[in-house]
Amino acid sequence: MRHLMSPLDFSVEELNELLDLANDIEANPQKYANACTGKKLATLFFEPSTRTRLSHEAAMLNLGGSVLGFSSADSSSASKGETVSDTARMVSCYADIIAMRHPKEGAPMVASRYSSVPIINAGDGGHQHPTQTLTDLLTIRSIGGRLDNLTIGLCGDLKFGRTVHSLIHALVRYNNIKFVLISPEELRLPGYIRKDVLDKGNVPYEEVERLEDAIPKLDVLYMTRVQKERFFNEEDYIRMKDFYILDAKKMELAPENMMVLHPLPRVNEIAVEVDDDPRAAYFKQAQYGVYVRMALILTLLGIQVS
Numbered sequence: 075m076r077h078l079m080s081p082l083d084f085s086v087e088e089l090n091e092l093l094d095l096a097n098d099i100e101a102n103p104q105k106y107a108n109a110c111t112g113k114k115l116a117t118l119f120f121e122p123s124t125r126t127r128l129s130h131e132a133a134m135l136n137l138g139g140s141v142l143g144f145s146s147a148d149s150s151s152a153s154k155g156e157t158v159s160d161t162a163r164m165v166s167c168y169a170d171i172i173a174m175r176h177p178k179e180g181a182p183m184v185a186s187r188y189s190s191v192p193i194i195n196a197g198d199g200g201h202q203h204p205t206q207t208l209t210d211l212l213t214i215r216s217i218g219g220r221l222d223n224l225t226i227g228l229c230g231d232l233k234f235g236r237t238v239h240s241l242i243h244a245l246v247r248y249n250n251i252k253f254v255l256i257s258p259e260e261l262r263l264p265g266y267i268r269k270d271v272l273d274k275g276n277v278p279y280e281e282v283e284r285l286e287d288a289i290p291k292l293d294v295l296y297m298t299r300v301q302k303e304r305f306f307n308e309e310d311y312i313r314m315k316d317f318y319i320l321d322a323k324k325m326e327l328a329p330e331n332m333m334v335l336h337p338l339p340r341v342n343e344i345a346v347e348v349d350d351d352p353r354a355a356y357f358k359q360a361q362y363g364v365y366v367r368m369a370l371i372l373t374l375l376g377i378q379v380s
């Protein structure tokens with residue numbers, strides 16, 4: 075049995091197969107419409123979510139399966155003191171696969187030790203968010219045609235942003251990848267990723283504070299929200315929250331083919347006027363999230379559609 079805790083749980087070859095499957099699902103949805111008939115997905119969300127929970131559910135429904143679950147810790151027995159391990163043991167009696175989001179780093183990993191069905195980490199604290207990374211890879215590959223030879227700007231809250239952490243882990247395995255890390259000093263990428271992943275792997279990167287300085291050289295600009303819920307005090311959040319605002323004027327500095335991604339939800343970091351720019355790919359990205367989660371569910375359940 076296989077779980078998905080980190081994007082590194084799949085080899086590059088397996089990832090490419092998964093992305094191929096997602097593209098086939100996009101092109102031939104009918105072919106997959108009954109692939110999971112009789113199967114159930116449980117979504118256990120101990121933290122707020124719109125896209126991740128609903129796209130997992132839409133993915134299972136598109137495959138002909140059904141869904142059950144809860145969308146906040148308050149409405150589950152966690153509020154009575156039940157442990158994650160007991161919850162996982164119970165729910166694996168009710169469902170064939172589980173997607174779990176939790177504010178504590180490592181909680182889905184604990185759950186995977188007690189579950190008798192595959193567990194998908196749908197975001198654990200400030201740590202990892204592997205299904206968002208699958209979504210990001212599918213978007214970059216489908217729109218840009220490649221995952222090699224890319225300069226990627228990661229902008230915003232690189233300290234707490236789990237989507238950034240997972241994406242870096244995944245992308246360093248491709249050829250000729252360069253990162254431009256765009257953040258204020260206080261929200262820099264954590265040392266354990268800078269040193270253990272980038273430095274150790276000799277991956278070229280630079281750290282800059284001004285978005286304007288970075289934009290002209292990028293193939294992909296990945297914007298992120300300042301992660302309010304991970305701050306220890308509100309003052310710091312208020313000081314940081316509008317540090318970056320991507321607007322039409324800044325987009326004038328961007329290459330013609332640069333794509334703008336954002337895992338969403340956006341707050342103020344991308345002005346609404348950018349939505350009409352053909353380089354804005356974040357809503358398309360959310361759509362790709364459904365195809366890739368369909369491919370992931372099929373893969374983890376070992377279901378092949380011919």
Ligand code: NCD
Pocket residue numbers: 125126197203206236237298299337338339
């Ligand atoms: C992200 C997350 O939950 O980490 N959202 C998502 O799943 N698309 C990003 C965020 O909340 O800022």
